[in-house]
Amino acid sequence: MTRVAWSPDIYLRFADDRARPTRDLLAALPPGPRAQVVDLGCGPGNSTALLAARYPEAQILGIDPDGAMLAAARAAVPQVRFQKGRAEDWLPATPPDMIFANASLQWAEDHDRLLPRLLGLLAPNGILAVQMPDNLDEPSHLAMREVAALPEWRDSLSGAARQRRALPDAKALHRLLRQGSSALQIWRTVYHVELPDVGAIIDWFSGSALRPYLSVLDKDAQARFLDRYRSALSERYPPLAMGQVLLGFPRLFFVAVRKG
C-alpha cells in the first residue's frame, strides 16, 4: 500500500456522513461476541470507536501505516491498542477472530494476493469484514484524472493518477474467497449524498482521493489544480432544483467467514 499521509482533521470533519458505510458493514456482521478484533487500516479511529462499542468484551487492535492517523486514533479511542503496520505484511501474534477493514484496502496493489492472505490469517470461523470505496469510474474521479492529464500537470501527476487500481468485482471476490469460506456475502452500495455545492465535493475528497494529487504540488499549483477541478465538477454535477448536488459514492462490501 502506497497510501499517502492523510489529514486526520479534514477526514474527521466528515465523520458523520462517512460513518454510514461503517455502520452498514457492522450491521451485516453475524451476531455474537468476538474475542480478538483487528481494525486494519484504522485511520483516525472512527471505525475503531464503533468496533469498541459493538464488541465491548473484545481485545481490539488498530493497525495503520500512518503515524499521524495512529496518533489521532490513540487520542480518540484510548482504551484500544494501536500498532504501525501495512495490511500486506502485517502478521498477528495469534489468529484473530475478526479482521475489519473499513475504507482502507482500496489502496492495496494486489487484492488477488492480499484478500486470501487476510482470510488465512484468521482463526477458524473468524470473520473478514471489508468495505472499500469503489469510485474510480465516478464523475468525481474521472474529472480528477482528466485535470491531472492536462499539459500543465501531466508530468507531475501521472503517478498520482495511477495510484489506485480497479477493485475486483463481485465475481472476482467470490473466486478469491469462496473456497476458504463457510459463508460469503458480497454487496455494492451507491450512497447518493446530498452536498450544498461542488465545492463541498472538493472538501469531501480533500482528505482522501485528492491527497495523492495535492501532496506533490506547491500551494499555487494546488490552487490552480483545484480551480480546474471545480470547473470539471460543475459540468458533471449540475445543481438540482434547490441548488444542491448529489454525489454518488459507491462502496464495495464483503463479509467472509473462514472455514471452521
Place this chain on the structure above:
Amino acid sequence: MTRVAWSPDIYLRFADDRARPTRDLLAALPPGPRAQVVDLGCGPGNSTALLAARYPEAQILGIDPDGAMLAAARAAVPQVRFQKGRAEDWLPATPPDMIFANASLQWAEDHDRLLPRLLGLLAPNGILAVQMPDNLDEPSHLAMREVAALPEWRDSLSGAARQRRALPDAKALHRLLRQGSSALQIWRTVYHVELPDVGAIIDWFSGSALRPYLSVLDKDAQARFLDRYRSALSERYPPLAMGQVLLGFPRLFFVAVRKG
C-alpha cells in the same frame, strides 16, 4: 398497481435471503419509537413481523391489494391489523408517523405522483421508508423479456413484459421528495446472491417477477417458456469455479422525513 396474485408459499421459501434488504431498510431508520406504522404492500407479512419486533409499542397496520397475501400475513403476524388496499388510493384514518413500503412500490404505474402523495399522508416528522427491486435491466430480466418477445409468446406476453415501469433514479427521487422533507437519504444496493445454479434463479423469481408471464400461460406453455428462459439464463450466468452462480440483485432505497 396492477400486481398479479403472488404465491405466498413460493415467496416464503426465500424469506431469509429476501429479508436482508428489509433488515437494511430497518437499520437505516432514525432511532426512537413510533406510534402508528403502516406496512404498505405487506405481502405475506415478512416485513410486518420485522416491524412489529422493531416497534413493539406501535399500532401497526398492514395493507395489501392481494387477498391470499393478506390471509398469509394474518396467520403469520396475528397481533397486527390488516386491510385490503392499494398504495395509489389508500387513505389513512389518521396520519401515521411511518409508512414502510418493502418491495411493493416497484409495481406502481406513476411514481412521480405516488411518492409525494405518500409523503404528504404522513404526520409532521413522519417517515417514508421505501425499498424497491430495481432489476429491470439485469440479465435475469433482460432474458425474461427476450424470451417473451419470441414469436411463440409475443402476442400473449407483451402485456406482461410492459407491466413494470423503470424506477425513478436518485436525482428524480431527490426532485420528488426533497422539498417536502427535512431529511432524505437515498441509496442503491446490488446484492450479489450466491445460488446453486440457474434453476435456482428461476425459483427465486417464480414467486415475483415471473408471475406476470406465467399467469397468462397454460401448464404446457409455462414449461416451454421456462425451458427457453433457463437456456437464456445459462448464457448470461456462466457457472463459477465451484459451480454456483451469482445473481446480482439491485434494490433502490430511500428514507424521507416529512417536514415538521
